[in-house]
Every structure is written in C-alpha cells, then in structure tokens.
Amino acid sequence: xxxxxxxxxxxxxxxxxxxxxxxxxxxxxxxxxxxxxxxxxxxxxxxxxxxxxxxxxxxxxxxxxxxxxxxxxxxxxxxxxxxxxxxxxxxxxxxxxxxxxxxxxxxxxxxxxxxxxxxxxxxxxxxxxxxxxxxxxxxxxxxxxxxxxxxxxxxxxxxxxxxxxxxxxxxxxxxxxxxxxxxxxxxxxxxxxxxxxxxxxxxxxxxxxxxxxxxxxxxxxxxxxxxxxxxxxxxxxxxxxxxxxxxxxxxxxxxxxxxxxxxxxxxxxxxxxxxxxxxxxxxxxxxxxxxxxxxxxxxxxxxxxxxxxxxxxxxxxxxxxxxxxxxxxxxxxxxxxxxxxxxxxxxxxxxxxxxxxxxxxxxxxxxxxxxxxxxxxxx
Amino acid sequence: xxxxxxxxxxxxxxxxxxxxxxxxxxxxxxxxxxxxxxxxxxxxxxxxxxxxxxxxxxxxxxxxxxxxxxxxxxxxxxxxxxxxxxxxxxxxxxxxxxxxxxxxxxxxxxxxxxxxxxxxxxxxxxxxxxxxxxxxxxxxxxxxxxxxxxxxxxxxxxxxxxxxxxxxxxxxxxxxxxxxxxxxxxxxxxxxxxxxxxxxxxxxxxxxxxxxxxxxxxxxxxxxxxxxxxxxxxxxxxxxxxxxxxxxxxxxxxxxxxxxxxxxxxxxxxxxxxxxxxxxxxxxxxxxxxxxxxxxxxxxxxxxxxxxxxxxxxxxxxxxxxxxxxxxxxxxxxxxxxxxxxxxxxxxxxxxxxxxxxxxxxxxxxxxxxxxxxxxxxxxxxxxxxxxxxxxxxxxxxxxxxxx
Numbered sequence: 197x198x199x200x201x202x203x204x205x206x207x208x209x210x211x212x213x214x215x216x217x218x219x220x221x222x223x224x225x226x227x228x229x230x231x232x233x234x235x236x237x238x239x240x241x242x243x244x245x246x247x248x249x250x251x252x253x254x255x256x257x258x259x260x261x262x263x264x265x266x267x268x269x270x271x272x273x274x275x276x277x278x279x280x281x282x283x284x285x286x287x288x289x290x291x292x293x294x295x296x297x298x299x300x301x302x303x304x305x306x307x308x309x310x311x312x313x314x315x316x317x318x319x320x321x322x323x324x325x326x327x328x329x330x331x332x333x334x335x336x337x338x339x340x341x342x343x344x345x346x347x348x349x350x351x352x353x354x355x356x357x358x359x360x361x362x363x364x365x366x367x368x369x370x371x372x373x374x375x376x377x378x379x380x381x382x383x384x385x386x387x388x389x390x391x392x393x394x395x396x397x398x399x400x401x402x403x404x405x406x407x408x409x410x411x412x413x414x415x416x417x418x419x420x421x422x423x424x425x426x427x428x429x430x431x432x433x434x435x436x437x438x439x440x441x442x443x444x445x446x447x448x449x450x451x452x453x454x455x456x457x458x459x460x461x462x463x464x465x466x467x468x469x470x471x472x473x474x475x476x477x478x479x480x481x482x483x484x485x486x487x488x489x490x491x492x493x494x495x496x497x498x499x500x501x502x503x504x505x506x507x508x509x510x511x512x513x514x515x516x517x518x519x520x521x522x523x524x525x526x527x528x529x530x531x532x533x534x535x536x537x538x539x540x541x542x543x544x545x546x547x548x549x550x551x552x553x554x555x556x557x558x559x560x561x562x563x564x565x566x567x568x569x570x571x572x573x574x575x
Numbered sequence: 576x577x578x579x580x581x582x583x584x585x586x587x588x589x590x591x592x593x594x595x596x597x598x599x600x601x602x603x604x605x606x607x608x609x610x611x612x613x614x615x616x617x618x619x620x621x622x623x624x625x626x627x628x629x630x631x632x633x634x635x636x637x638x639x640x641x642x643x644x645x646x647x648x649x650x651x652x653x654x655x656x657x658x659x660x661x662x663x664x665x666x667x668x669x670x671x672x673x674x675x676x677x678x679x680x681x682x683x684x685x686x687x688x689x690x691x692x693x694x695x696x697x698x699x700x701x702x703x704x705x706x707x708x709x710x711x712x713x714x715x716x717x718x719x720x721x722x723x724x725x726x727x728x729x730x731x732x733x734x735x736x737x738x739x740x741x742x743x744x745x746x747x748x749x750x751x752x753x754x755x756x757x758x759x760x761x762x763x764x765x766x767x768x769x770x771x772x773x774x775x776x777x778x779x780x781x782x783x784x785x786x787x788x789x790x791x792x793x794x795x796x797x798x799x800x801x802x803x804x805x806x807x808x809x810x811x812x813x814x815x816x817x818x819x820x821x822x823x824x825x826x827x828x829x830x831x832x833x834x835x836x837x838x839x840x841x842x843x844x845x846x847x848x849x850x851x852x853x854x855x856x857x858x859x860x861x862x863x864x865x866x867x868x869x870x871x872x873x874x875x876x877x878x879x880x881x882x883x884x885x886x887x888x889x890x891x892x893x894x895x896x897x898x899x900x901x902x903x904x905x906x907x908x909x910x911x912x913x914x915x916x917x918x919x920x921x922x923x924x925x926x927x928x929x930x931x932x933x934x935x936x937x938x939x940x941x942x943x944x945x946x947x948x949x950x951x952x953x954x955x956x957x958x959x960x961x962x963x964x965x966x967x968x969x970x971x972x973x974x975x976x977x978x979x
Contacts, residue, residue, distance in 0.1 A: 376649070411875070488792035
C-alpha cells in the first residue's frame with residue numbers, strides 16, 4: 197500500500213472484467229444469494245453479492261454479526277447443506293463455477309485449492325487427535341499416493357514454516373498442549389498444507405491478544421508473499437483491515453454496501469454505514485474529550501428486510517435525499533465521484549463532500565484540516 | 576429508544592472530559608495483593624506440586640468516582656484481580672481497603688462482606704452466559720433489590736422499570752426473557768442489575784469486547800453517563816488499549832501477575848517507559864495511520880507468555896524483552912516511581928529505542944550493572960511498592976530521588 201504503487205485493481209470490483217491471464221480474477225462471486233427457509237419464514241442471509249479476488253491480493257470483508265460475511269464465504273467453500281440453504285448466482289474459482297457441484301467434486305476442491313482458517317482454533321481442531329495426525333490427514337486426502345512418512349515430513353515442514361519451535365516433537369502434541377497463538381498457527385499450517393490458491397480467514401485473530409495478533413498478521417502476509425495466494429479476510433476490526441487488505445467489502449444486512457480499494461474506503465468512504473463504523477471505534481490517538489459516536493439502533497431482521505435501503509432506519513443523512521427515496525427504493529451498487537473502482541450503495545448525491553465536511557472533523561480533526569488545505573490549494 | 580432521549584440529552588449537556596482528579600480520595604486501596612491457585616498432582620494422593628501465581632503483589636488505588644484501567648494479555652491476572660476485589664475469590668495475601676471505614680475486603684468474613692456487596696458490583700464480559708435464560712428481565716434486575724431488602728416488595732417493579740429506563744431499555748419490557756434481546760441490550764440489562772444497589776465501585780471485566788463495534792460505543796457512552804450521574808468508581812478491565820484510553824484517566828499494565836507500568840493516561844500512552852507497554856501499544860492496528868499510508872515500526876514480541884506456575888527469574892518479561900540484559904535474569908526490577916503519576920518496573924526504562932545504557936536500578940538494589948552484588952554500593956532501603964503516588968520520585972535524568 198505504498199504511494200508509488202496505488203492500488204492495482206485492473207479488475208472493476210464486482211464486475212468481473214479482469215485482466216489476469218485466465219481472463220478474470222481467481223475468485224469471482226457474481227450475484228450470490230443465500231437463503232435459509234425456517235419455520236418463521238425465509239432468512240435472506242446474503243442478497244445479490246458480487247466481488248472478486250485476484251491471486252496475491254487480500255480482500256477484507258467487514259460487517260456486524262448477521263451481516264452475511266461468514267455465510268457468503270462458507271458458500272465459497274461449499275459448506276452449506278443444499279437441503280437447508282437455497283443458493284443462487286455463481287461462484288467461479290479459477291474460471292470454474294462451483295455452485296451446484298456434487299459433494300464429491302466439492303471435496304476435491306475444498307482444502308486443496310480453497311482452504312479456511314477459523315476463528316476459534318480450540319474448537320476447530322479435534323481434541324482427541326495429535327496435531328500431526330490432523331495435518332497429515334488433510335495432506336493425504338488430496339495426495340493419495342503420498343506415504344505416511346512423506347505426509348509427516350510435510351506436516352513438520354509446515355509447522356516449521358508457520359513458526360512453531362521444535363516442530364519435530366510438537367507434531368506429536370495434542371491441541372490443548374499449545375497456547376492460543378500457537379494453535380492458530382497450527383490451523384494456518386493445516387490450511388496451507390496443500391498450497392491452496394485461495395485462503396479464507398474468518399476472524400483469524402479475534403480471539404488473540406494484540407501482540408499475538410500482530411505475529412499472526414505478519415505471518416499471513418509473509419506466506420501470501422511466498423505462495424502468491426488470494427486471501428479473504430473476514431473481520432469486524434477495521435484496524436486489521438487497514439493493515440492487511442488491498443480491497444475492502446463492507447456488508448450490511450446481507451448486502452454489499454461499499455466496495456473498493458482499501459485506502460479509498462478508509463480515507464473517502466461514501467456510505468453512511470461505513471462512516472458509522474469508522475467513527476464508532478476509538479483509536480490510540482483519538483481525542484479523549486470527544487464522546488464516542490455510536491450507530492443508533494440495531495440492524496433490521498433478515499426475515500423481513502426493509503423495501504428500501506436496509507440502513508435507512510439508522511442513517512443520520514437520509515434527510516439529505518429528496519422525498520422518501522431511501523425508505524422505498526433500494527439503491528444500486530454504483531460508482532461514486534472518486535473513480536470506477538469504488539462502488540457504494542447509497543442515494544446521497546455528494547457523499548464525499550458530506551464526509552469531508554461533517555464526518556471527518558468528528559473522527560480525525562487533524563486529517564480534516566489537511567484535507568481542506570489540499571483542496572484549497574488545488575482550486 | 577426515543578422515549579429516553581431526555582436522559583441522554585441531559586447527560587449530553589453535562590458532558591465533560593473524563594479527566595483525572597488528583598485530589599479525589601481513594602475508594603479502594605489495594606496493597607500487595609496476591610492470589611496463588613494450588614496445582615495438584617494426579618493420582619490418588621493429590622499433593623500440591625506448585626502454585627499458579629495469578630496475581631503476585633499488585634498495588635493500586637481507585638479514586639472515588641474515577642476509573643482505573645487494567646490492561647494486559649490473557650493470563651496476566653487482570654480478571655483475577657477483578658474477581659478478588661468482588662471477593663469471588665479469597666486472596667492468598669495482601670489487603671484491599673475499601674470505603675470510608677477502610678474495611679479490608681481481603682480478610683473480612685462472609686457475613687461482614689454481605690452489606691459491602693451492595694457497594695461493589697460487577698459487569699461481566701459475556702452478555703449471554705451472565706444472564707439466566709429462564710428468568711425474566713424483571714427478575715434478573717430485581718433480585719439484588721430483593722436479596723438486600725433495598726425497597727419494599729411492592730415497589731420492586733417500579734424500581735426495576737426506573738433502572739431499565741436509565742440504561743436505555745424500554746421499561747415495559749421487564750417481562751421479557753434475555754433471549755428476546757440483542758447482545759448490546761443484554762449488556763444493558765447486566766449494567767442495570769449492577770446498578771440496582773447503587774454501588775460505589777463497579778468492576779467491569781471486558782464489558783464491551785463481546786459486542787459489535789457499533790454497539791460498543793453505545794455501551795461505553797452509557798457507562799460514562801452513569802459514572803458521572805451516580806459518581807461510581809470503575810475498575811475497567813480490558814485488553815483493548817484504545818477503549819481503555821478513552822474511558823480511564825489512569826491505566827495499569829499487567830504482565831504475568833504483576834503491574835509493570837502504571838500511570839495517568841498521558842504517561843502511559845504518550846510516554847510509556849516499559850518495553851512491554853511500548854510493544855502492546857505498537858501492536859494495536861491504527862486505522863488512520865494505515866489509511867494515510869504511514870507505517871510505524873512494530874515492536875515484535877516473539878513467543879508467548881511464560882507459564883505463571885514457573886515464572887522466569889528476575890524480571891518476568893525478560894524472556895520476550897527486546898532490551899533484556901544479564902541483570903534482568905538476576906533481579907526483579909522494583910516498581911519505581913519516575914514521574915508525578917507514573918511508575919515503571921524495569922531496569923532500563925526509557926522512550927522507545929532509547930533505553931539507558933546502564934541499569935538505573937543497580938545502585939538502588941546494591942548491585943553492579945551485571946547484577947552481581949556490589950559491596951561498595953548502598954542499597955536503597957525502601958523500594959517496596961506502595962499504592963498511590965509519593966511526592967518525591969526517582970528522576971531518570973539525574974538518577975536520584977528528588978522533587979521535580
């Protein structure tokens with residue numbers, strides 16, 4: 197994320213018009229909709245979601261609990277039971293649509309080309325088996341010709357790669373013999389043992405302390421540089437997003453509400469929900485005299501999503517839109533004033549001006565001052 | 576929540592910075608608090624083979640109506656400290672003087688403790704497991720009132736409704752069950768329950784870490800409003816350094832059962848002198864800096880926190896410390912006051928990347944720079960840590976005790 201190399205998204209986010217060698221980015225999710233029929237009605241967990249990730253890039257997905265961020269990425273791994281979930285749209289991994297694949301075909305791909313790291317390593321690792329057994333199982337399933345010895349050597353190699361000391365002996369330990377950070381490393385080793393091209397990390401550091409979180413984030417970045425894999429990073433921590441992601445997708449109530457290059461989203465967000473997220477977290481340099489600015493209210497029910505913008509009821513800026521457009525009409529994902537790669541789902545006519553004049557002074561007065569200096573110099 | 580705007584507006588008008596009042600008397604004085612949990616061997620005869628030294632000699636003060644933040648990694652003893660103060664555990668040693676009569680919560684009997692429980696209440700981390708799913712909100716919030724006979728039975732309901740209104744819930748919802756509320760609303764119920772007895776001291780153990788970010792701000796604002804309204808002192812236990820900075824004018828940083836640095840907000844966040852505090856602060860991802868492309872150097876800590884059953888000799892942080900030297904393994908650094916309201920336990924305290932070349936504590940401990948006994952030195956007699964701050968302190972520039 198240096199100045200000289202601004203975000204290289206040749207691909208228009210979400211539009212799958214890409215320039216990679218295969219013709220499109222490694223993962224393309226197009227118009228994905230996931231619904232769960234329940235006794236109370238249809239839960240519209242994810243609606244018309246589109247995004248793409250290229251090899252070597254990281255997409256950060258942010259949103260509250262229930263915004264559909266985990267459900268959508270579980271669909272990428274084919275983890276939804278087709279008897280309880282209705283999935284439509286397409287998910288193309290390396291050009292191949294995986295929606296509607298059979299279980300056997302899915303198993304070929306899962307863990308081999310697409311792997312996942314879960315939040316709670318203690319729950320995700322089997323307590324009765326040594327970590328070596330769990331690592332070699334993942335390897336041998338996708339390498340049937342590999343001998344036990346080879347698989348074990350590979351497991352030790354991976355443990356060493358993720359920075360576990362004395363991997364030769366640790367490979368025979370049980371998960372409970374590792375500390376939280378070390379267990380997370382074991383999970384990462386397990387996820388990477390088959391050199392997947394796409395890694396989905398679902399809140400990989402939420403359960404960890406900040407110092408260990410920093411270690412794990414560094415590790416993921418090193419491994420990405422080494423293996424050139426695509427990473428989807430699901431988190432609610434904007435700080436983690438800021439350090440890790442190339443692209444950011446903000447989800448609210450099952451839909452994408454803002455999508456674009458990380459730096460753009462963090463410095464010039466154009467959707468009031470993203471403003472709310474940015475202003476509701478204090479950081480270690482914010483003004484202590486300022487009151488924290490929460491987003492009022494709670495997200496709407498996914499059983500009966502509102503007709504218009506899902507954020508309308510909690511939005512402070514809907515009065516700037518004429519009539520009751522926000523309440524009646526769902527805005528499209530469209531590009532804003534700052535380039536084709538930055539998409540937002542909002543009716544506001546000039547969101548960047550509102551952000552700079554009303555929101556930024558509240559969250560970062562010093563940045564707001566420098567922004568206004570810049571713009572006066574330009575004019 | 577529109578029906579409660581009046582309360583919120585009222586507080587909004589009286590909002591002032593959460594600043595330190597240096598003259599406020601202490602509501603709680605903790606001195607050399609220790610908690611050892613025995614570790615038993617396996618087998619038929621379960622012998623005691625060691626202790627988990629969860630809290631080992633912690634001293635601090637919580638001022639009346641103020642708040643002290645307690646931060647550190649998991650397993651550092653911060654939650655145990657909170658549970659000792661609420662007397663959910665009986666401490667192994669030390670004292671906790673509370674209130675006007677300086678009653679010692681550490682040694683008091685359970686019978687004498689009961690009236691004091693009205694004064695010390697707790698807010699828990701997990702709003703799901705801390706509320707009984709089979710009880711209505713009215714029962715949950717009303718139970719403390721009933722147990723302590725605070726209001727007559729026929730007035731309980733109206734008092735519960737008042738409390739629900741104060742924390743921003745609809746008072747008509749007293750008949751609902753916890754499962755009918757969202758996480759943030761449940762945390763409000765937990766706060767209403769803690770508030771029911773009008774405590775003087777509230778121990779908040781990670782009160783917002785289980786909540787979504789947009790809801791965290793709501794709960795933090797609520798707690799600040801209540802603190803101001805009812806003059807409640809907070810012991811705020813959290814691992815999120817940014818939220819602690821926002822809430823607490825004073826902060827103590829714990830590592831492996833000990834306080835390594837304690838001071839006012841400015842000293843800790845802008846002038847941290849302990850390498851562990853510096854590492855913690857540098858590990859916090861900062862949105863603004865990352866967004867503007869600035870990258871600050873992270874201090875990388877390697878490895879994990881050592882076992883509290885068998886902590887390292889000398890300084891407990893030395894196994895992960897980037898500036899540790901020979902003396903650190905031999906002698907435990909005393910918690911030395913180095914500023915008006917700033918104490919640090921390190922042989923080499925200094926700004927980031929500017930530690931002193933020789934251990935500043937060597938002369939005080941009567942040893943040489945390598946930590947070997949120095950017959951020529953005159954060790955300082957009084958290095959035991961007292962709660963609160965003294966009028967004189969050790970000046971790092973002149974390397975002597977004095978007044979600024």
